[in-house]
Structure formats: structure tokens, C-alpha cells
Amino acid sequence: MALIKDVVQPFVIDPIHAVMPLTPSPRGGGFYNQMAANTSSLIDSTTVTSGTANIFGNIYSGYGSGYQSYHGSRSPSTIDLADGVTHGVEAMRQHNNKFEFTLGANSSQYAGALDPAGGVTNSDAAAFKTIKLYNVTGGGAGYLVLTLEREDIPYSPYTKTGFYDGTTQSLKFPSWKQTTGELGDYFANQIIRVELWS
Amino acid sequence: MAHSVRKLTSVSSDDITRLFEDCKTKILEGTLPFDGTPTEADAAVYFNIGIPNVLALPQGEVFGYFKDDHLCFIRYALVTDGVLEQSYYLAGNDAEGSRAYLYSQEFADALKAYYQANFTSVDSWAIAGKSTATYEENVLKPNLYETTGVSYVKEDLTDPVSNITYEKRTITF
Numbered sequence: 001m002a003l004i005k006d007v008v009q010p011f012v013i014d015p016i017h018a019v020m021p022l023t024p025s026p027r028g029g030g031f032y033n034q035m036a037a038n039t040s041s042l043i044d045s046t047t048v049t050s051g052t053a054n055i056f057g058n059i060y061s062g063y064g065s066g067y068q069s070y071h072g073s074r075s076p077s078t079i080d081l082a083d084g085v086t087h088g089v090e091a092m093r094q095h096n097n098k099f100e101f102t103l104g105a106n107s108s109q110y111a112g113a114l115d116p117a118g119g120v121t122n123s124d125a126a127a128f129k130t131i132k133l134y135n136v137t138g139g140g141a142g143y144l145v146l147t148l149e150r151e152d153i154p155y156s157p158y159t160k161t162g163f164y165d166g167t168t169q170s171l172k173f174p175s176w177k178q179t180t181g182e183l184g185d186y187f188a189n190q191i192i193r194v195e196l197w198s
Numbered sequence: 199m200a201h202s203v204r205k206l207t208s209v210s211s212d213d214i215t216r217l218f219e220d221c222k223t224k225i226l227e228g229t230l231p232f233d234g235t236p237t238e239a240d241a242a243v244y245f246n247i248g249i250p251n252v253l254a255l256p257q258g259e260v261f262g263y264f265k266d267d268h269l270c271f272i273r274y275a276l277v278t279d280g281v282l283e284q285s286y287y288l289a290g291n292d293a294e295g296s297r298a299y300l301y302s303q304e305f306a307d308a309l310k311a312y313y314q315a316n317f318t319s320v321d322s323w324a325i326a327g328k329s330t331a332t333y334e335e336n337v338l339k340p341n342l343y344e345t346t347g348v349s350y351v352k353e354d355l356t357d358p359v360s361n362i363t364y365e366k367r368t369i370t371f
Contacts, residue, residue: 052255052257052276053276054275054276054283054284054285054321055357056231056323056355056357056362056364056366057230057231057284057285057286057323057324057364058231058285059248059251059252059274059276059285061251061255094251096244096248097244097247097248097251158359160358160359161358177233180243181243181244181247181248182247183247184251184254185251185254185255188251188254188255188256189255189256189257
């Protein structure tokens with residue numbers, strides 16, 4: 001064993017320092033700067049205790065509120081986006097196998113005339129870059145079951161009417177919807193922690 | 199000739215694909231509430247993913263109509279407190295390559311026997327103006343919904359998000 005240790009150590013330790021410059025390069029970014037640009041961090045999360053619903057023949061699994069049916073629950077009921085603004089979670093679910101994430105509530109924050117919809121500017125910096133789903137049914141930190149990039153779930157706000165401040169008004173809810181179905185129902189009566197990452 | 203409706207605990211992708219091929223023209227005419235206009239591949243994937251996903255749900259119910267042990271028809275649903283909330287279906291061909299069974303009294307009777315044995319009530323949705331709604335009204339209503347021992351109600355409901363109008367039919371036993 002001593003012979004192997006002596007042989008390996010010089011080749012493992014020394015070359016690492018040689019290829020990792022600590023100062024910016026003449027082209028504007030050293031190794032560490034590039035790493036920083038690619039760093040992702042947790043923005044916020046909510047945990048969904050999943051339910052199911054069949055609304056007009058559409059199968060929903062996860063949490064959703066609104067017309068016809070509530071299914072499941074979520075805690076907390078709000079989530080922050082990358083710009084620091086807090087929003088109500090209207091839906092976090094699979095709809096006919098496609099992941100769907102909708103913000104909203106009956107409030108002036110979602111007035112139909114507001115631009116951008118719900119005050120949400122849809123960019124990585126303003127909203128989120130990645131969504132991760134962890135199954136935490138068994139408790140603890142759980143395990144990762146699905147990772148979706150925002151480009152896989154295009155921004156798709158929709159308008160509906162809601163009652164607030166004593167009148168029925170047009171509301172526009174920010175929403176992101178996956179375009180292709182998932183082979184598997186990740187919510188399916190499970191407890192899922194949904195994390196937004198920058 | 200034997201006619202039966204049975205609960206399915208598994209469905210092969212070959213069966214889903216076969217039944218889809220038999221009825222894809224009806225699906226692509228707009229009988230399902232897809233976002234936009236699906237391609238044939240999109241619609242096929244919808245069923246190939248959706249039916250196994252429903253089978254995996256504790257509340258999921260998938261059943262089929264067999265004519266002499268040949269699987270002709272699959273429908274999927276959720277069951278809540280004894281109510282079968284039906285989703286959409288694949289109505290394929292029988293062993294002779296025909297869909298005429300859909301109009302037979304034997305098919306309606308087999309569905310009725312399955313419903314009565316397992317559920318207190320059955321909901322069914324169809325998009326208004328499409329052939330599935332016409333079929334429900336002209337065939338299933340006289341053959342099943344308005345038969346002895348069945349109470350029948352029809353409502354028209356518009357989804358405010360998609361603006362699609364659905365015909366909801368409820369039968370109770």
C-alpha cells in the first residue's frame with residue numbers, strides 16, 4: 001500500500017493547482033469566474049400533498065385549485081420567484097401527464113391589464129431556471145424524481161375572471177406548461193417537494 | 199358470441215397502439231381537449247402515456263369491452279366515493295375489423311352490467327358538437343342511459359379557461 005500511495009500522490013495533487021488559475025484570465029474570466037456564472041441556487045420551494053381530479057375528462061394529479069375542483073394541498077401556499085416577489089401557488093401538478101405550474105389569486109397582483117402578467121417577467125433571472133421534484137413521502141430529504149428546465153415548460157399565462165375588491169374582474173395568471181407528457185405520474189398520491197432553482 | 203366489460207390491471211402498448219390506429223380519425227377530428235391541434239404522433243403518445251399513468255393511480259380505473267375475448271374498447275377513469283368519473287376512450291375494431299359493436303344493444307348491456315356492479319354513479323364528458331357527443335346522445339342515451347333502473351341527467355358546462363363547452367352526462371343506479 002505504501003508503494004502505491006507514494007506513486008499516486010505527486011500526480012494527483014500537483015496538477016490540480018497547475019490547471020486552476022485563481023486570477024481572471026486576459027479573456028475576461030478564469031476558471032472560478034466561469035464556475036460562478038454556472039452556479040445554481042435554491043430560490044424557494046413548496047411541498048404538495050397530491051390529490052387527483054377528473055375535470056371534463058382531463059386527469060389532474062398534484063395540487064390545483066379553481067374551477068370545478070380542488071385536488072391535493074400545498075404548504076406553504078406561496079412561493080418566491082428569483083426577483084424576490086412572492087406569489088400564490090394556484091397549481092402544481094401534472095395535467096394529462098404534462099407538468100403544470102401556475103401562480104395566482106384573486107387580487108390586484110393579477111389584474112388582467114397588468115403587464116407583464118402577474119408582475120412576472122419570464123426570464124431565468126426574474127423567474128427561475130430549473131424546477132426539481134423530490135419525493136418526500138417517506139420523510140427526510142426525499143429523493144429527486146424529476147428535473148425540468150424552464151425551456152421545457154414554456155410560459156403560458158391565461159386569463160380568467162375572478163372576484164376581488166367587490167367586483168368580478170379579468171385576471172391574468174402566470175403559468176408554465178410542459179409541452180410533452182411524462183412517462184410516469186410523479187405526483188400520484190405522493191408528497192412532492194417542488195423546488196425552484198436559479 | 200360473448201360480450202363482457204372487465205376491469206383491466208394492465209394494458210400492453212401493442213393493444214393501445216392497435217386500438218388507437220382503429221379510431222385515430224375520430225380522435226384527430228377534435229374529440230379530445232388537446233392544446234392546439236395535435237399531430238397523429240402527439241395523440242398516440244397521449245394515450246400510450248396516459249393510460250398507464252391512470253393505471254398507476256390508486257383511484258385509477260381502466261376497463262375494456264371484450265367480444266369473444268377480443269379487446270375492442272378501452273376507457274379510463276377515476277373513482278371517487280363510488281362515482282366513476284370517466285375520461286376518454288379508444289374504440290377500436292372487433293376481430294372482424296368492424297366498429298359496428300358500438301351501436302349494438304349487447305355492448306350497452308355489458309357496460310351497464312359493469313357499471314351497476316361496481317359504482318353508484320357514472321359521469322361522462324364529451325366535447326359539444328363532436329362525434330363523441332353525438333354518439334352519446336343518439337346511441338348510448340337510448341341503449342343505456344334511459345333504460346330500466348337508470349336515472350339520467352345531462353348538463354352543458356363551459357370551461358372558462360379553455361372556453362370549450364362540454365356535455366356532462368351522469369347516470370345513477
